[in-house]
Amino acid sequence: MLALLLTVTPSSGCGKTPVGTLENPRVEGGLIRGEFRDGVWTFLGIPYAQPPVGDLRWKEPQPPKGWEGVRECTEYGPSCPQPPGGWADYLKVGLTDENCLYLNVWSPASSPSERLPVMVWIHGGAFRSGSGSLKLYDGTRLARRGVVVVTINYRLGPLGFLAHPLLSRESLRRVSGNYGLFDQLAALSWVQRNIRAFGGDPGNVTLFGESAGGMSILFLMTSPMAAGLFHRAIVESGPLPDLGLPSLKMLTLAEAEKRGVELARKLGVEEGDGESVKALDRLRAVPAEDLLRAASGSDPLSVVDFGPIVDGYVLPERPVQAFARGGQHRVPLLIGVNADEGTLFAPDIDLEKYKLMVTLGYGSLGDRVLGMFPASSQEEVKDALSRLITQLGFSASARFVSDRCSVTGQPVYLYLFNRVPEDPRAARLGSFHGLEIIYVFDNLHLSRELSSAEADTLLASTMASYWTNFAARGNPNGEGLPQWPTYSPENPHYMKLGEEIGSAEDLHGEAYHLVIQLKGY
Numbered sequence: 001m002l003a004l005l006l007t008v009t010p011s012s013g014c015g016k017t018p019v020g021t022l023e024n025p026r027v028e029g030g031l032i033r034g035e036f037r038d039g040v041w042t043f044l045g046i047p048y049a050q051p052p053v054g055d056l057r058w059k060e061p062q063p064p065k066g067w068e069g070v071r072e073c074t075e076y077g078p079s080c081p082q083p084p085g086g087w088a089d090y091l092k093v094g095l096t097d098e099n100c101l102y103l104n105v106w107s108p109a110s111s112p113s114e115r116l117p118v119m120v121w122i123h124g125g126a127f128r129s130g131s132g133s134l135k136l137y138d139g140t141r142l143a144r145r146g147v148v149v150v151t152i153n154y155r156l157g158p159l160g161f162l163a164h165p166l167l168s169r170e171s172l173r174r175v176s177g178n179y180g181l182f183d184q185l186a187a188l189s190w191v192q193r194n195i196r197a198f199g200g201d202p203g204n205v206t207l208f209g210e211s212a213g214g215m216s217i218l219f220l221m222t223s224p225m226a227a228g229l230f231h232r233a234i235v236e237s238g239p240l241p242d243l244g245l246p247s248l249k250m251l252t253l254a255e256a257e258k259r260g261v262e263l264a265r266k267l268g269v270e271e272g273d274g275e276s277v278k279a280l281d282r283l284r285a286v287p288a289e290d291l292l293r294a295a296s297g298s299d300p301l302s303v304v305d306f307g308p309i310v311d312g313y314v315l316p317e318r319p320v321q322a323f324a325r326g327g328q329h330r331v332p333l334l335i336g337v338n339a340d341e342g343t344l345f346a347p348d349i350d351l352e353k354y355k356l357m358v359t360l361g362y363g364s365l366g367d368r369v370l371g372m373f374p375a376s377s378q379e380e381v382k383d384a385l386s387r388l389i390t391q392l393g394f395s396a397s398a399r400f401v402s403d404r405c406s407v408t409g410q411p412v413y414l415y416l417f418n419r420v421p422e423d424p425r426a427a428r429l430g431s432f433h434g435l436e437i438i439y440v441f442d443n444l445h446l447s448r449e450l451s452s453a454e455a456d457t458l459l460a461s462t463m464a465s466y467w468t469n470f471a472a473r474g475n476p477n478g479e480g481l482p483q484w485p486t487y488s489p490e491n492p493h494y495m496k497l498g499e500e501i502g503s504a505e506d507l508h509g510e511a512y513h514l515v516i517q518l519k520g521y
Contacts, residue, residue: 022112024070025197028063028190031070034105040143041198043105044133045077048190049183051099052155057284058167058179061101061186077102079131080156081288083296093131098159098288103187104132106139106149109199117471118200120191120230121151122184124211124237124434127307128157141442145468148200150191154183158295159288161306163253164260166276166283175311177256181223182314184216188229206232206471210437212307214238218401221329222322223314232474234467235335236440237433240397242320244515245389246361250318256309266294323404324521332474333405334467335398336415336494337507340430342389346382354381358388365518372510391511399512400521402487412487413476416507418498419459423449431498439463439497455499462501 022041024031034043049061056062078097109116121137123130132151139149154160163177170176192202207217207230214235220226221233241250251259264270267290269283295306310318322328349357354375359366369392375384398414406412417436421427426449438444439456442464450456466476466484476484482501485493494507 022107022109022198025112027194027197029065029071030067032073033070034073038140038144039108040140041105041107041109042140043073043107043198044075045102046073046105047077047101048103048152048187049101052101052159052179052183053098054284057098057159058162058164058176059171060179060182076104076133077153079133080153081159081292082125082129082156083292092134093129094133100153100155101183101186102132103150103152103190104139105195105198106143107198107200108143108146109148112197112199114199115196115201115204116146116148116199117468118148118150118191118195118202118205119468119471120188120205120207121149122154122207122209122213122216123151124209124213125156126305127161127180127212128305130156130212135446136437136443137441138443139441142440142464142468145464147468147471148195148198150187150195152184152187154180154187156180157306158263158291161256161308162260162263162291163251163256163309163311164264164283165257166280167260168253168257169276170280173313175253175313177253177260177309178311178314181216181219181308184220185223185225185229185314188220188226192229203231204472205230206234208234208236208440208467208471209238210236210434211238215240216308218323219308219315219319221331222317222319222327224316225314227329230329230331232332232471233334234470235333235398235401236436237337237341237394238335238397239393240320240323240401242318243400243519244392244396244511248393250307250315251309253309253311256311259306263291263294267291320400320519323401326404326408328405328408330405330408330410332411332470333401334413334415334470334476335401336417336497337390337394337398338431338433338436339416339418339498340386340390340420341394341433342386343429344433345389346385349381349385351375351378351381354385362518365514368514372514391508392515395508396512396515399492399507399509400515402492403489406486406488411474413470413484414487414492414494414507415484415497416494416504418496419456420498421449422453436463436497440467459497459499459501463497 047064078095078100079093080100081096132153137151143149160180167176195202209217215238217233217235241248358369362369373384373388375381402412402414418431439460442460444450444460469478470476484495492506
């Protein structure tokens with residue numbers, strides 16, 4: 001995805017350590033030591049939970065154990081296990097290991113007594129890949145704007161989201177499957193208890209994330225367990241399941257348990273193999289790479305394979321239903337999409353299969369959908385399907401969530417990122433899924449193609465300012481920035497973020513209203 005744009009240049013070296021600041025902050029577990037670099041304190045690889053290995057595989061994360069002396073936190077911890085290739089080829093995650101529950105902190109504070117806004121990043125990757133340690137997510141430049149930045153790892157794929165009847169029976173809560181969400185909740189709880197040591201304000205925490213990270217934030221907005229753990233939310237390109245894309249559905253616990261039984265059988269572990277404890281021991285002894293290999297044969301059209309489920313505990317109901325009834329946590333929201341989300345997801349299919357897929361997926365409204373996204377030849381299918389995915393999947397989700405949050409009194413700011421790379425190798429993908437991230441983090445220096453373009457430099461500076469202003473005050477506006485109006489169903493304003501920056505109205509309105517008609521909301 002972003003490999004076309006990320007030509008990495010060397011980072012600068014460490015500067016002199018200022019006196020009387022954050023040399024050795026104390027967190028749960030003990031003292032840590034980071035580095036002072038480019039005006040920001042950097043702490044990498046801080047454990048927020050015990051390694052989820054052995055008996056702790058497929059269990060809720062446990063508090064980290066303590067250590068003696070001062071722990072060096074100058075290198076990233078391992079990323080969580082994930083398949084080779086795919087997303088991981090585009091964004092290097094480095095060493096992977098099941099011992100992966102680490103987070104990273106960037107702080108510009110000169111004293112732990114400061115109370116700076118906190119921004120916690122949840123990475124994307126379809127819940128099967130990614131890491132908080134990507135160079136793309138380096139928080140230095142955001143932190144220099146007066147915020148404490150945190151990036152986290154969470155368990156992925158079958159290690160993060162496997163449900164199984166034996167695991168549910170073993171659990172005191174009688175649930176299984178949402179271990180990756182439990183990890184996110186544990187990291188947010190760690191932030192509440194420890195962020196003061198870095199000059200952060202635990203009473204002003206903003207979640208921000210993209211793709212699966214954005215979806216995670218939507219899920220946490222509807223989870224009772226997340227109450228009080230964050231105070232603002234930024235959702236980038238996070239489609240809501242069970243809404244505009246027929247292929248994007250959340251499983252129930254019972255459905256996910258059946259999938260887990262199938263996976264266990266592929267690995268030679270049957271539910272009735274002797275005592276249940278022995279069967280779970282055998283399953284927990286399967287090497288991570290074998291688990292990933294066995295889980296790799298899922299539907300290629302599905303955005304998510306092993307991912308969050310409606311378990312009745314972390315997620316008591318489908319998130320779309322929670323938003324529909326106004327049951328979400330009522331926090332200020334900044335949400336948006338990219339203009340060409342679908343270019344990375346639209347498969348190569350023939351014209352007849354495209355028409356059949358739309359007819360089966362959208363039922364009585366299938367002809368209307370085909371009229372909105374027509375294709376009369378094989379050459380037109382991919383573009384039509386890309387626009388369908390963008391508008392009915394991503395944009396309709398953003399509009400739906402914006403509507404439901406606005407009517408409950410939450411300030412809502414909606415955007416469309418529409419910058420197209422000038423580099424011809426990437427321009428064919430348009431404003432593709434994930435492109436906005438390098439602008440949000442103001443990390444254009446990672447890309448020689450983008451760093452020299454004046455329009456890109458201005459856009460990155462503007463977006464980073466909007467995002468950090470929102471984290472500080474729940475409002476992205478600030479001195480010298482184009483005015484970003486709030487969104488409401490009556491005045492559906494949104495902000496265009498591209499070569500030109502300014503407001504517009506009714507983002508993909510026809511597609512949104514079709515989805516609402518389809519679902520009856």
